[in-house]
Amino acid sequence: MSKPSAFQRVEGDEIMALGNSSCQGCAHATLARIIFKVLGRNTVYTSVPGCIWIALQGSIPLYWRGTVFEGGGALISGIANGLEAVGKDMNVVGFYGDGGTADIGLQAMSAAAERNENVLWICADNEAYMNTGGQRSGLTPIYASTTTTPVASESRGKKSNKKNLPFIMAAHNIPYVATASVAYPNDLIGKLQYAKGIKGFKYLHVQSPCPTGWGFDPARTIKVARLMVESGIWPLYEINEGNFKLTYKPRELKPVREALSLQGRFRHLDDSEYEYIQGQAVDRWRQLLDVDGKKLPL
Numbered sequence: 001m002s003k004p005s006a007f008q009r010v011e012g013d014e015i016m017a018l019g020n021s022s023c024q025g026c027a028h029a030t031l032a033r034i035i036f037k038v039l040g041r042n043t044v045y046t047s048v049p050g051c052i053w054i055a056l057q058g059s060i061p062l063y064w065r066g067t068v069f070e071g072g073g074a075l076i077s078g079i080a081n082g083l084e085a086v087g088k089d090m091n092v093v094g095f096y097g098d099g100g101t102a103d104i105g106l107q108a109m110s111a112a113a114e115r116n117e118n119v120l121w122i123c124a125d126n127e128a129y130m131n132t133g134g135q136r137s138g139l140t141p142i143y144a145s146t147t148t149t150p151v152a153s154e155s156r157g158k159k160s161n162k163k164n165l166p167f168i169m170a171a172h173n174i175p176y177v178a179t180a181s182v183a184y185p186n187d188l189i190g191k192l193q194y195a196k197g198i199k200g201f202k203y204l205h206v207q208s209p210c211p212t213g214w215g216f217d218p219a220r221t222i223k224v225a226r227l228m229v230e231s232g233i234w235p236l237y238e239i240n241e242g243n244f245k246l247t248y249k250p251r252e253l254k255p256v257r258e259a260l261s262l263q264g265r266f267r268h269l270d271d272s273e274y275e276y277i278q279g280q281a282v283d284r285w286r287q288l289l290d291v292d293g294k295k296l297p298l
């Protein structure tokens with residue numbers, strides 16, 4: 001089974017300025033540092049309301065535009081087409097949260113993907129609307145406690161499952177879809193470098209653990225992110241022109257309990273709820289192993 005190689009040095013400038021107003025242990029901030037260092041200065045990026053805009057925008061000194069929560073897909077499409085019209089070749093990036101991608105941002109993103117706009121869409125997925133106090137999103141996992149899915153006598157947290165957004169994007173028949181994790185920077189860097197070099201709509205979905213929303217010690221962001229991958233809850237893969245490939249295969253999946261028990265949002269889980277999540281992770285992992293190296297019927 002493959003293992004990620006040692007940390008890769010990225011040549012080029014450190015784009016992020018020192019200091020930002022993110023929470024301690026915020027994975028969005030670590031991701032931003034890696035992402036923009038790989039993409040380099042020839043990049044224009046866009047935001048919609050969310051932690052990235054509010055906490056990080058001031059420390060990413062690149063060409064930037066922001067728009068309304070639902071407008072990310074329209075904004076990056078306009079910028080990409082405008083740059084093409086004036087003959088400028090730049091990376092056009094949408095760097096948005098899970099709400100700005102999977103919920104209110106979904107229809108404009110889907111339309112941009114269907115038109116195969118030449119942009120890179122990065123979803124930094126902290127699995128809730130964190131900038132407004134931790135409400136559930138369509139990417140919040142089942143049973144997670146959030147401010148709108150609290151745990152109480154009649155409630156066990158979020159009732160429904162997380163949307164499988166990377167596969168929804170793959171079903172748009174775009175050239176490149178990938179998942180990534182802040183705990184696997186080499187894998188992330190390789191995917192960014194690849195996406196940077198190809199034309200068309202590229203979708204990168206990065207899990208971004210949030211100490212504030214998920215309820216863990218801010219010193220453990222990377223540990224939590226790694227356990228989410230090693231337990232099979234957040235598999236790392238890419239879908240390149242419809243060809244599916246796992247980019248990291250743990251020798252053996254760790255029990256989901258190891259990953260979830262570190263997170264306060266799952267503190268209430270009972271054995272049957274753990275079993276349900278465990279079953280889901282194992283079933284999906286088997287299905288992904290089955291399609292590994294194959295073309296998906298999209």
Ligand SMILES: Cc1ncc(C[n+]2csc(CCOP(=O)(O)OP(=O)(O)O)c2C)c(N)n1
Nearest residue numbers: 049050051069097098099100128129130131
């Ligand atoms: C139309 C609209 N609805 C609601 C809001 C309020 N709002 C601002 S940021 C935000 C949450 C952003 O969540 P997400 O996209 O997941 O990013 P995060 O802050 O978690 O990184 C919400 C609901 C808004 N700005 N516009």
